Amino acid sequence: MSDRLHLTHLPSLTTERDGQDVIRGLTQQPKSLPSYYFYDAAGSRLFEQICELPEYYPTRTELGILETAAGAIAQLTGACELVELGSGSDRKIRLLLSAYAHVQPRLYYRPIDVSGSILKTSAMALLADYPQLSIHGLVGTYQVGLEHLPPPLAPRRLLCFLGSTIGNLSPRECQTLFQQIHRVLRDGDYFLLGVDLIKDTSILLPAYNDAQGVTAAFNRNILHHLNWRFQGNFQPEAFAHRAIYNPIAQQIEMYLDSQHTQTVTLAALDFQCTFAAAEPILTEISRKFDLVALKAALTAAGFRWINAFTDPQQWFALCLCQV
Numbered sequence: 637m638s639d640r641l642h643l644t645h646l647p648s649l650t651t652e653r654d655g656q657d658v659i660r661g662l663t664q665q666p667k668s669l670p671s672y673y674f675y676d677a678a679g680s681r682l683f684e685q686i687c688e689l690p691e692y693y694p695t696r697t698e699l700g701i702l703e704t705a706a707g708a709i710a711q712l713t714g715a716c717e718l719v720e721l722g723s724g725s726d727r728k729i730r731l732l733l734s735a736y737a738h739v740q741p742r743l744y745y746r747p748i749d750v751s752g753s754i755l756k757t758s759a760m761a762l763l764a765d766y767p768q769l770s771i772h773g774l775v776g777t778y779q780v781g782l783e784h785l786p787p788p789l790a791p792r793r794l795l796c797f798l799g800s801t802i803g804n805l806s807p808r809e810c811q812t813l814f815q816q817i818h819r820v821l822r823d824g825d826y827f828l829l830g831v832d833l834i835k836d837t838s839i840l841l842p843a844y845n846d847a848q849g850v851t852a853a854f855n856r857n858i859l860h861h862l863n864w865r866f867q868g869n870f871q872p873e874a875f876a877h878r879a880i881y882n883p884i885a886q887q888i889e890m891y892l893d894s895q896h897t898q899t900v901t902l903a904a905l906d907f908q909c910t911f912a913a914a915e916p917i918l919t920e921i922s923r924k925f926d927l928v929a930l931k932a933a934l935t936a937a938g939f940r941w942i943n944a945f946t947d948p949q950q951w952f953a954l955c956l957c958q959v
Contacts, residue, residue, distance in 0.1 A: 641759050646776030646784050655866050655905045662909045668918040671804050676861040682854040691842040694800055697952040698830050702728055705945035706735035713826050715740035717790040721778045721797045723747035726758045728798050743769040744789040748781030782820045793825040800832040803923040814937035821959045829955045831925040837881050844879035844888050852877035858919055867903035888922040
């Protein structure tokens with residue numbers, strides 16, 4: 637099996653991952669933290685729990701779309717090497733691999749993920765179930781991974797960015813990523829993008845304020861991670877989870893609100909900051925998309941829109957486009 641698995645560790649963005657991004661976020665007003673600090677081992681486990689919550693519709697809705705649309709996507713594109721930004725759980729890519737097994741004799745999968753351990757664990761499970769599969773993983777950030785993509789092992793590529801992770805990016809960051817993806821793909825390659833659509837707040841808000849408090853634990857875990865990584869003394873329970881919908885920006889905003897005046901030190905960064913009572917830290921945004929506006933943004937980045945696959949409630953969409 638090992639001859640079918642190749643992992644390449646890419647150079648890291650040390651200027652962004654050495655804590656300067658934390659200092660920058662905590663010294664601006666309002667304070668903020670980069671959302672990728674959610675994902676230490678505990679954060680990844682908590683997010684997997686969130687995906688199973690009855691209130692959290694995105695994962696099961698996207699899976700439902702893939703169950704019905706994966707075959708059509710494979711038929712539309714023909715034989716492809718599958719590239720995925722952020723492999724994480726392998727449930728979604730399995731549906732695509734099974735569909736592509738009907739249109740090509742060999743399967744090629746190139747996941748890009750910052751966690752080498754998660755990538756290897758997922759890869760070993762996939763290789764056990766797909767004997768015709770070869771995996772060439774890239775361990776690194778999306779941006780670095782995209783710039784280090786080697787030549788494809790199939791006639792074309794299908795680059796997948798699923799889970800509506802694109803919603804964590806600002807409009808400017810989103811457009812920059814679209815342009816980078818367009819630049820590194822070749823003429824005829826495909827881009828499959830999962831997006832959460834605009835919907836009523838009665839559906840949106842419970843998804844980020846679940847009754848069991850799993851999302852609150854996930855949100856506070858970012859402070860546990862900073863404590864471990866930068867020798868900090870955050871008291872996570874001294875911050876309250878809050879998620880709201882911003883109708884102007886059309887996005888969920890997730891905050892940690894300081895419960896009282898407090899001072900926090902990150903010794904490894906030689907950094908200290910003070911929080912006023914009720915002062916928030918913005919930890920994540922999750923933008924919700926309008927398909928007309930999204931189609932315009934992808935077209936502006938140079939893609940040809942092919943189709944949007946949605947669920948019956950029009951809650952989520954998988955958008956297929958081509959260079």
